[in-house]
Amino acid sequence: MNIWTSNILESNCCANSEDALFMYYLDYVFYLQYPFYHCLNDEGRGWLFSTLKKFKPAYHASLALSKYSQYATRSRQGCHHSHSQLKESHYDLALQELQLALSETQTWSVSQTLVRSIECLTCIIQLLFWENWQIHLDGAAALVPALAQALTASITPASRYNNRQTFQNVEVAASGIRFLLGSFIFLDIISCASTRSSHFLELDHKLMLGLDSIQLENIMGxxxxxxxxxxxxxxxxxxxxxxxxxxxxxxxxxxxxxxxxxxxxxxxxxxxxxxxxxxxxxxxxxxxxxxxxxxxxxxxxxxxxxxxxxxxxxxxxxxxxxxxxxxxxxxxxxxxxxxxxxxxxxxxxxxxxxxxxxxxxxxxxxxxxxxxxxxxxxxxxxxxxxxxxxxxxxxxxxxxxxxxxxxxxxxxxx
Missing domain, CATH: 1.25.40 (Serine Threonine Protein Phosphatase 5, Tetratricopeptide repeat)
Structure with a gap:
């Protein structure tokens, strides 16, 4: 076997391994995180699949969670790995690439802000599982208002939008917006009740929870x-x-x-x-x-x-x-x-x-x-x-x- 063939086989093996982890996340881990999740429209989790595949930090974060879940299963069977070993590769890649993406927020155009916010928040909601959740929630606080604004604006007829592209982005990303906004509002309130400290999000929680478009029973139960x-x-x-x-x-x-x-x-x-x-x-x-x-x-x-x-x-x-x-x-x-x-x-x-x-x-x-x-x-x-x-x-x-x-x-x- 020559070096060229060996490299191809190694690359294919790595890709197959990642594909398996990715499907394991979608089929199993996601429902460990959200056992009550139910989407009310035909789109289902299409937005999630698309975001994870397109935005590498979120993709690697999902693979890291899959690895951890598999470790938890094996540990019950007597196999053990250290927490630091589990955090190597996918977790580190997710964190590094997310930090890079967040450093570019000032360069986002108006039409990019909603899509980029969804991508980054999809990654953050995975990383919250690991550690430093307060830092991650603090980072999310700067992005969540874009989703809240988009959701409240989506109630407005398209003819009243100043930016037609923004309206189209909201329509396409509607399921992701509802899911992420509902999740982060819930997490913000529960984090406050968990630690008896201040809220992270600067938005009108009661107004958001009063909207028909946010239904927490379909996300958190x-x-x-x-x-x-x-x-x-x-x-x-x-x-x-x-x-x-x-x-x-x-x-x-x-x-x-x-x-x-x-x-x-x-x-x-x-x-x-x-x-x-x-x-x-x-x-x-x-x-x-x-x-x-x-x-x-x-x-x-x-x-x-x-x-x-x-x-x-x-x-x-x-x-x-x-x-x-x-x-x-x-x-x-x-x-x-x-x-x-x-x-x-x-x-x-x-x-x-x-x-x-x-x-x-x-x-x-x-x-x-x-x-x-x-x-x-x-x-x-x-x-x-x-x-x-x-x-x-x-x-x-x-x-x-x-x-x-x-x-x-x-x-x-x-």
């Missing part, structure tokens, strides 16, 4: 209304922290604001319990799935709210009530594996569990086939819960963020 409530609770949390820092916190005002959210959340939960399942979900979603996931997020939001109002005390009757209901809902999931996408509710509720409930949370992971090497942050959430239980012996008002602060790094519970 839970309805827009419950994510809006979590957003409102995070705003109350931020207001409280700011008032405490200025030594101007009014317990009366805090209770009043919290009560308004509590009443609204309880009413919405009751309304949904009494409403026919098909009545409040978009045509493509599975009603039973959306109801289950939404209810778990809503019950955990209730726990979060009372932690903000009264502190992280598991013995409080209102916290006991919401945690007990969350446990029951988690134990009775139609598919226990959905726990992988319920990390925030799982962690918040677990940290506020009573002694007699601890084994119930521990049992949820094996039922969902989640191990230390599983893709996602559920294993880390369990570590946070266990650490919180230990810390509560000496620090009674202990929540999930207390643990993260002790460790010196924040975790995105998504």
């Amino acid at each position: 839970c309805s827009n209304w419950v994510v809006t409530f979590i957003f409102e609770i995070s705003l109350l949390d931020g207001w409280k922290r700011k008032a405490e820092k200025a030594q101007k916190l009014s317990a009366i005002e805090l209770t009043k604001r919290g009560k308004q959210i509590d009443v609204g959340l309880r009413k919405r939960l009751a309304d949904d319990d009494n409403r026919p399942s098909r009545e409040h979900f978009s045509d493509g979603a599975s009603p039973s799935t959306s109801i289950e996931i939404t209810r778990i997020f809503a019950l955990s939001a209730m726990t979060y709210l009372h932690v903000v109002i009264s502190g992280a005390y598991p013995e409080l009757p209102e916290i006991q009530e919401s945690v007990s209901k969350t446990i029951h809902a988690l134990q009775n999931l139609t598919d226990p594996k959905w726990l992988r996408r319920l990390v925030w509710p799982f962690c918040v509720s677990g940290c506020l569990a009573l002694d007699g409930q601890k084994s119930m949370f521990r049992d949820l992971l094996p039922a969902a086939e989640i191990t230390k090497s599983s893709i996602g942050t559920c294993p880390e959430a369990m570590k946070i819960i266990e650490e919180c239980w230990e810390m509560r012996a000496s620090l009674h008002n202990c929540d999930w963020v207390c643990v993260m602060n002790k460790w010196g790094h924040h975790i995105l519970l998504s």
Whole structure:
């Protein structure tokens, strides 16, 4: 065999390997990340396939996730690789090429901005899985407004567009815009609720979640209304922290604001319990799935709210009530594996569990086939819960963020 033939065979082997990883991502890994994903039009995931194939940073990021997922499967069979080994090649290429693309944002023309933003955000949403998620979300914050502007503008008739090309770009990229914008709004709100810190995105979250074109139950499994409530609770949390820092916190005002959210959340939960399942979900979603996931997020939001109002005390009757209901809902999931996408509710509720409930949370992971090497942050959430239980012996008002602060790094519970 001559050198020329050898090089061709090596190149073909590499290409075949990458093709296999790419298809593994589309067929398997994507649905680990988004098990509730449902596209309401005929385009499906065409935008994703096109973007990954065209934009190399996003392509390499998807291959890196495929490799990690395969590693997780092999590790359950006794094979092990270091995290640094897994990050070599595809991950490093994705990161380097993304940084290069982001350095050129000032050179993008008006007609390029939307397409380039979609490409970069598709890559960022993959890289968020690895580490430095705060840096990646911060980078996304500069790009997401272009999608929000395009989506709100798409409601406007084409005749009112100043730039016909922009309108055509919006029409072509509609599925990608809805998916990415919905994903990043959700991640921004959950990151804030995960770390009890400020939001990354400078946009009107409630306005965006009020648009019919963003349907989170078709992306994350839970309805827009419950994510809006979590957003409102995070705003109350931020207001409280700011008032405490200025030594101007009014317990009366805090209770009043919290009560308004509590009443609204309880009413919405009751309304949904009494409403026919098909009545409040978009045509493509599975009603039973959306109801289950939404209810778990809503019950955990209730726990979060009372932690903000009264502190992280598991013995409080209102916290006991919401945690007990969350446990029951988690134990009775139609598919226990959905726990992988319920990390925030799982962690918040677990940290506020009573002694007699601890084994119930521990049992949820094996039922969902989640191990230390599983893709996602559920294993880390369990570590946070266990650490919180230990810390509560000496620090009674202990929540999930207390643990993260002790460790010196924040975790995105998504």
